[in-house]
Amino acid sequence: MKVYFLGNYTQNLVSDTFIRFAKAQNFDITVYTSGFNQYRQEIINPNSPLYRHSPDVVFLSVDLFTLTEDIIYSNAKNLSGVFEERISDFLQLLKTLDENLTGTQIFIDNFFFFRPVTMATIEYNSPFGYLQLENIANTMLTEMVAGTGNLKIVNVKSLVDQKGAENLFDERMHYLAKSHWSQKGLQDLAGLYLRYFKAYKGIRKKCVVLDLDNTLWGGIIGDDGIENIKLSNDGEGKAFYDFQRELLKLYNRGILLAINSKNTEEIVVETMEKHPYMLLKPDHFISMKINWNNKAQNMEEIADEINLGLDSLVFLDDSEFEREVIRNKFPEIYTPALPKDFSEYPNFIRNLDVFDFLSLTGDDFARNKMYKSNVQRNKLRKSTMNIEDFYYSLDMEATINKTTPFQVPRIAQMTQKTNQFNLRTQRYTESDIKRFMEDENHEVYFLSLADKFGDNGIVGTAIINIDGEAAFIDSFIFSCRALGRTAETALLNYIIDDVKSKGLKKLEGEYLPTKKNMPCKDFYKDHGFEGKGGKWGINLDDYQHKHIPWIKVFS
Amino acid sequence: MHNKEEITKRVINVFANSFNMDESKVKISDTKKDIELWDSIGHLHLIMNIELEFEIRLSVDEINGINSVENCIKIINKSLDGN
Secondary structure, eight states: OEEEEEESSOOHHHHHHHHHHHHHTTOOOEEEEOOTTOHHHHHHOTTSHHHHTOOSEEEEEOOHHHHHHHHHTSOOTTHHHHHHHHHHHHHHHHHHHHHHOTTSEEEEEOOOOOSOOTTOTTTTTSTTOHHHHHHHHHHHHHHHHHTOSSEEEEOHHHHHHHHOHHHHBOHHHHHHHSOOBOHHHHHHHHHHHHHHHHHHTTOOOOEEEEOOBTTTBBSOHHHHOTTTSBOOSSSTTHHHHHHHHHHHHHHHTTOEEEEEEESOHHHHHHHHHHOTTOOOOGGGEEEEEEESSOHHHHHHHHHHHHTOOGGGEEEEOSOHHHHHHHHHHOTTSBOOOOOSSGGGHHHHHHHOOSOOOSOOOHHHHHHHHHHHHHHHHHHHHHHSSSHHHHHHHTTEEEEEEEOOGGGHHHHHHHHHHOOTEESSOOOOOHHHHHHHHHSTTEEEEEEEEEETTEEEEEEEEEEEEEETTEEEEEEEEEOGGGTTSSHHHHHHHHHHHHHHHTTOOEEEEEOOOOSSOGGGTTHHHHTTOEEETTEEEEETTTOOOOOOTTEEEEO | OOOHHHHHHHHHHHHHHHTTOOGGGOOTTOBGGGOTTOSHHHHHHHHHHHHHHHTOOOOHHHHHHOOBHHHHHHHHHHHHHHO
């Protein structure tokens, strides 16, 4: 993966720090850093190193003070007009960059003035104070970015607001090195960039496993009783209410919640149902292990039930003893210490940097429902007699079609994130997908699946590339939450019918093994393709569909 | 008073870390010309690492004055004694 740093001050210090952090987390990256203040030439010149390296990710950092210094110290009468023109010029350049680098994720810092101005009494009392200018610039930037496909804003301004200019900036560096960041500032900035980088790669935790007593409420429910626990909408009990509200917000963004607690289940369920300030109800939890078993054993059962890797779990418990039990048994699970003082609990969740998204799709919002129905489905599977009965009992309905712009974000996301059922593991951005859709030699398909437990949304996608009389399956991807229900066969059948109707003679495919995609190793073989060495093919004229009468297909 | 020997040892360690060298390769007599990675960016990494290690803050003049391992040790000692 190639990462390119570009900006109007010395980028090397930031990029060096970024490399160190990324290597420490085992990311395989090559980093290029543009020469000092070269960003204009690099963006305008089509033969610049920037374009020659065709990076996967670009970080563009333009300091507002340096960009507008001459204007803000001038006596121009129409200061805000001149200022807006300067910002507008810069945004034009940004647009050029976005258009020239279609397959690249571009990150741009939002604007802030790094020098102290807020103490000045004139701020907010004159029409064109620094802070107003900062707001104007950020509003213009946000509006411009909203209309593009590859640009995302890095919220550096909030980092500065939170950690403070005195900690993050160093005047000596500004004069000696043409970089305003202090050592602490460089570390925080590189850390923030890494969060965006990981969000782009789709690396995040998927489920928070929670303790109850002194975690979701204050006190011991079994001893203190439902009326006496700390949980309310004012006073100190509000800290726990706010903590739950932050967890509910994660839930609403598709993060799963589960419980692992030593308690009596009936008392807990009664509390959840009856306590007026208990925001989290039994329905919010994908799995509840409330018993007197060892927490490591409970944890194993939770991971098994929801079918997620241990490294996608977070465990929150106020007891250091229980945290150590989990850390020892499952070092892959992220088990941070909760703050000693519960008033810090809500901020603790707000500051957790393991749930980062770049954008939320409808599927992210619906994920909780989908996982919950999966757990129910698996229970049903255990109780039905044979597999075909099971398929029929699900009442599956698949919608399969060629992609329209509405599905593009989800399809790009699937190419980026899906590892297990991904035959060639080709990663694409939204603009790549759009390009395929517009190209007459490519087709992009999607499949969405609903059953009696709920709508799973888009769970399958495929991209084919037509060359003469043959079509090649460039990508065939299925979300693991929809596997084991034969829907992948429905998608393949649809593709076969579609390429046949175009008069093509052959359909070819390939399996490129990775560490994670064993589950789809035999996909082509199981569907009657012939081949070896990972390359597979069929003659469309003789091919017999694999029948899956239990799925109703719509297009 | 600080232990001069110990400070010299720590300075050599900072040089080694900043410029990706083995500690045994760092000589007191080394100047900017002798150390491959000691360019302008390398200089800033060195200064930041020194400030972190010794919990001092060097002035622009002191930063610009550092051009060998030997005078780096001298400047650090002066800064520590001044506190």
